[in-house]
Amino acid sequence: MTEERRSRAPFFVVAALLVFVALGAFVWKRKATEAQCEDLLDHYAELVVREHMPDAGAAEIAAERQRERVEARRDDAFKNCRSEVQSSEHECAMKATSSEALIKCLE
Structure with missing residues (x-):
């Protein structure tokens, strides 16, 4: 079970980074009012x-x-x-x- 958790760790790190990048792109691409x-x-x-x-x-x-x-x-x-x-x-x-x-x- 410990090995399985370790193998999932990179997935969660990548997923967290993708969410961060997506949110950043949304904030940086705000449209004019x-x-x-x-x-x-x-x-x-x-x-x-x-x-x-x-x-x-x-x-x-x-x-x-x-x-x-x-x-x-x-x-x-x-x-x-x-x-x-x-x-x-x-x-x-x-x-x-x-x-x-x-x-x-x-x-």
Whole structure:
């Protein structure tokens, strides 16, 4: 009986490791929340406006930002934000200083 328990020990160690890895993968692969997706959309729109209109006034920037938001909402990448964007990607995108860098974070 002692030999049988020893032969099972590696199985239990492997099983425990697999459970740990599976739980870790779940935690590390969390998806973005609705609020995070909205923040991402705002950040993207702001970056695009600043890139294309660096000398624009506040009213012009606000109008253009709204237009960019509407356009971005039609894009599949933003439509699928909650199901596709991971928290780590969101974090990267929010640190982006250009629209190109933001998009790369989401690839």
